[in-house]
Amino acid sequence: MNLSSENQALIDSLVASIRQVVPQTVTPGEAHPVEDAVALNDIGVMVGITGDFHGQVVLQGGDAAFGQLGASMFGMPLDGEMLHSFVGELGNMVAGNAATLVAGIGKRIDITPPAVMRGQLQLYGFEQGFRIPLTLDPGGELNLIVKINDQGVA
Amino acid sequence: MAKVLVVDDAAFMRMMLKSILVKGGHEVVGEAENGAVAVDQYAALKPDLVTMDITMPVMEGIEAVKKIVSSDPAAKIIMCSAMGQQGMIVQAIQAGARDFIVKPFQEERVLESIQKLVG
Numbered sequence: 452m453n454l455s456s457e458n459q460a461l462i463d464s465l466v467a468s469i470r471q472v473v474p475q476t477v478t479p480g481e482a483h484p485v486e487d488a489v490a491l492n493d494i495g496v497m498v499g500i501t502g503d504f505h506g507q508v509v510l511q512g513g514d515a516a517f518g519q520l521g522a523s524m525f526g527m528p529l530d531g532e533m534l535h536s537f538v539g540e541l542g543n544m545v546a547g548n549a550a551t552l553v554a555g556i557g558k559r560i561d562i563t564p565p566a567v568m569r570g571q572l573q574l575y576g577f578e579q580g581f582r583i584p585l586t587l588d589p590g591g592e593l594n595l596i597v598k599i600n601d602q603g604v605a
Numbered sequence: 606m607a608k609v610l611v612v613d614d615a616a617f618m619r620m621m622l623k624s625i626l627v628k629g630g631h632e633v634v635g636e637a638e639n640g641a642v643a644v645d646q647y648a649a650l651k652p653d654l655v656t657m658d659i660t661m662p663v664m665e666g667i668e669a670v671k672k673i674v675s676s677d678p679a680a681k682i683i684m685c686s687a688m689g690q691q692g693m694i695v696q697a698i699q700a701g702a703r704d705f706i707v708k709p710f711q712e713e714r715v716l717e718s719i720q721k722l723v724g
């Protein structure tokens with residue numbers, strides 16, 4: 452896997468952030484390189500990263516996994532628009548707490564407001580990115596998809 | 606009991622904060638989904654206190670704090686953001702925010718912060 456130590460540090464911070472934000476036990480699997488368009492279904496949230504790193508972070512999962520997360524974090528079952536809004540806020544919290552963690556290694560990042568995606572769609576531009584499957588106990592499966600753009604390349 | 610303006614781009618987070626505030630005996634007099642709406646709402650509603658997100662479209666929260674505080678230096682604003690790194694906290698406090706709560710937060714942390722500010 453062709454990943455610089457700095458980019459690895461960002462991915463590690465994102466995984467560590469998810470573990471902080473989510474009350475469940477989170478077990479990350481192997482990081483897989485993304486070779487093609489990313490196929491999304493159910494729900495996903497995308498947050499852009501700027502500053503010392505440039506890229507996108509996507510957290511993707513099923514309604515049940517996100518619904519259970521919302522219920523465990525905020526004590527209420529969520530569906531429809533509130534579930535979408537929760538997923539957006541989850542993306543914001545994961546990226547925001549990761550920003551705090553990378554500040555600890557001297558890197559500054561800022562984050563964009565989240566974009567929530569629903570349904571089946573193909574996400575292009577994530578080639579050379581990485582997908583890390585996350586198992587939540589209890590809960591289910593989420594995918595963390597990270598694309599870090601090389602800096603200084605037009 | 607405080608009259609509170611809740612500012613966050615996520616409807617979910619506004620709902621969470623509202624339920625915490627109401628449980629704590631406070632009244633939510635307004636909601637705003639970005640900093641620009643918050644500035645207008647603040648002027649119109651004159652709330653005792655504001656909870657302010659940072660990462661929002663149109664106008665982010667620290668910019669909104671500066672605008673609100675420049676029109677009302679006594680404004681009581683509590684930041685409520687996932688961006689909890691030291692640099693961001695310092696910026697918010699310098700802009701005029703009185704406290705900084707990092708998301709995800711505990712209910713008690715929010716109510717304690719309000720208690721301290723409005724007694």
Ligand SMILES: [Mg+2]
Pocket residue numbers: 543564613614615658659660661
């Ligand atoms: Mg926000």
